[in-house]
Amino acid sequence: MSTLPEWPPNISQPELEYLTKLATTYALSHGLLYLPPHLPSGPPPPTQAPSSAIHAPLSIFPSPFPRELFERAQRLQSVYNVLYARIAQDAEFLDRVMGAEVGAGRVDVFTGELWKIWKNLRDDGIEQELQLGIFRSDYLLHVPDESSPMTLKQVEFNTISSSFGALSERVSALHNHLYASTGYFNSSPHLKRENFPPNRTTAGIVDGLVAAHEAYGVKDARILFVVQAGERNVFDQRWLEYELLEKHSIHIIRQTLSELSISAHLSPTRSLLISPSPQFPTNPSTTTEISTVYFRAAYTPTDFPTPQHFSTRALLERSRATKCPSIQLQLAGGKMVQMMLTKEGVLERFLTTGGETWEAGRGFTFGEVEVREVRESWVGMWGLGDSPPADSDIQSGISRAAANHANLVLKPQREGGGNNVYKSSIPPFLDKLPGREREAWIAMELIEPPAGVCGWLVRAGGGGGSGGGGVVKSDIVSELGIFGWSLFGPGRDVNKNGNERVMKTGDGGWLVRTKGRESDEGGVAVGFSVLDSVVLVD
Incomplete structure (x- = not known):
């Protein structure tokens, strides 16, 4: 396939207005939400209880995506889950590529500070036990010229705070609802039930957190969500919290790095303990043990305004709780690692080398086909x-x-x-x-996305005006993200005696972010994109 169908389908203005009303009402009714922008004159975000919400930025129509390439992206994720787990366990490689002595961390202060924390832990003889990665691999369609077939190219691989999983599932459900309600007014032969792929992102991501929690083996332990102060994308995180509690009876504690600098401490056996606080009256009155630390913060220098914040990250890393991600897995997601993998022989070393080096990947073997498909997904x-x-x-x-x-x-x-x-x-x-x-x-x-694809886009909270005034038609570029997870490392198998290497992986659903073609950047949270889903085309 070298072209996509003409998009979006032709509909009348009254039909567009009706779809917009259905979409925004559904979003508000089903938790496809953002917190509104914070007013500078109001109370600071950490102490302000939410009193209102707006719908997330969204598309009215799902965007067309070739079925074969969508399925290839899903297939590649199982390889990437293992690849980045193996990279995180190769200290020599990460030291050379991302370290503060010879790698990217030598000139990037933030990267260097993280690497130093990891190096100090190793110098103290502290080894991470189990590590959890919740990943998202992002792709664009690529058509370099009119005579070339459409291919799939990776934009980046995310190893920390891979967001919008829960909201992506809800925007998929929204498009299914618009189809069920209106049939999209029979506007396109591509808009039919079998072309709307299932998306179980919430449960898929939670499966990884549950696997880490259960492997820790302490019944009353909780999962810690490390979050940013004033987070507007809080509902994306809350849906994971609700799934953990309602489906698995696992409780969550949410704190910022600033709050953890006061509440977090280690036991003599390096258990991570959170002291009770009057700020969190739902927490137990006694100190709480943490099984898994899930970072939805700590990926940007602004999350570390003082040296104390790096000290708090070091304390969390020193604990025996499973980190998602550990510092070394966070470093593995660096752009320099992504670039190094393209060099001759590097990918092959991680995917096809056998022996004790990759004991954690026992049972996960890959050959020339997988290596070729991964390499074909890269640009120079x-x-x-x-x-x-x-x-x-x-x-x-x-x-x-x-x-x-x-x-x-x-x-x-x-x-x-x-x-x-x-x-x-x-x-x-x-x-x-x-x-x-x-x-x-x-x-x-x-990457050169296919031209001539348009969409109806609704900005966050912007679809409620009369006459559909909040909807804008734009030439679009759609980025597909595939979620997956991997639990790995020298951990204790709760079903057996003693320690052994562990590797478990799983699928985590998918995400589509669509932006106007005039925008180079693609972040939803920073205002460049809307949340979308796909309609598969052959």
């Missing part, structure tokens, strides 16, 4: 700090980026959106980038 990448061999005419990383800037994006070791540099902005950025800092950036060839 290189480090800005790359230097050519003395006898080579290959350009340095920086000069190569300057010469090819019109087809590139530059990426730092950051998550959360809004950090990249695109196209014509690259040359002046390179002119001002200090030489030493180049080692913390990668250059990545731009």
